[in-house]
Amino acid sequence: MRRLLLLAPLLLFTVGCGALQTSEDQATDAAREVARKAGERLHGQRLRTAEEVGRSASGIEGVEVLRVTGTSTHDGDGVDVVVRTYGSAYNRWRDLEEVAVRRCFTVRVSPRAQWREEPRDVDCPDGAPLAFAPPPEPPRLPYEALRAKLPRVPEGGRADEAEVRRGLAALDLDPAVRTEVKADGGWVGVLLSVEGDRSEAQDCVLARVGPGATEVWVPPRIQRMPGEGGCTIANALDPLPPPH
DSSP states (O other): OHHHHHHHHHHHHHHHHOSOOOHHHHHHHHHHHHHHHHHHHHOOSSOOBHHHHHHHHHTSTTEEEEEEESSBTTSTTOEEEEEEEEEEEOOTTTOSSOEEEEEEEEEEESTTSOTTOOOEEEOOOSSOOOOOOOOOOOOOOOHHHHHHHSOOBOTTOOOOHHHHHHHHHTTOOOTTEEEEEEEETTEEEEEEEEOOOTTSOOEEEEEEEEBTEEEEEOOOGGGGSTTSOOSSHHHHHSOOOOOO
16 A cells, blocks of 8 residues: 555656656757757748758758758748757666757748748658858949949939939849839938848948938948848938947
């Protein structure tokens, strides 16, 4: 009877919490969490090719990319990336040494994917991790050439949006350079920018043409960080105050 009484709390704990995980299970969960965090890093609405997704995944610490399928994030079900990750666990009551595992998971990258979507367990494909060529260098933004092509408006005059657009057309910009022009209150603002890493400062040049002033500038780095509003046409027309 005493023996049963001693076992009762253990039985209740086991029934209430389910079967205790082995160290290998815990290590697999740790590997899965690395894959899940990789999915968070890759998540987003921006259109990317399968190669761009694979290159980004291969740069995440602790992740090896073994297979990439799909065309782009916006085609069909998006891009599936098979990643191999590492996990470890140690239970001093059960293990003589740390248990380490390598496991493979499929991470889906698509605008329709759920945030923190659970990666699917898969068998690891044969072969070495994929290697990706470095991304092409972004085109240089024509700071001095832009200043030279923009019109000068005399005091008391009014900036002409069409004339500003003609000046931009004369620059023969690289197709990768995004341009935006907007007129407001006698001024015309210009934004030139190139797509970059979403976690880094964006590369852009702003200009403002108005009575007695043609200004061209690059916003401070802190204003060019994601969410800071430095690389916008609104900042060209109504410049943000300098950072403290």
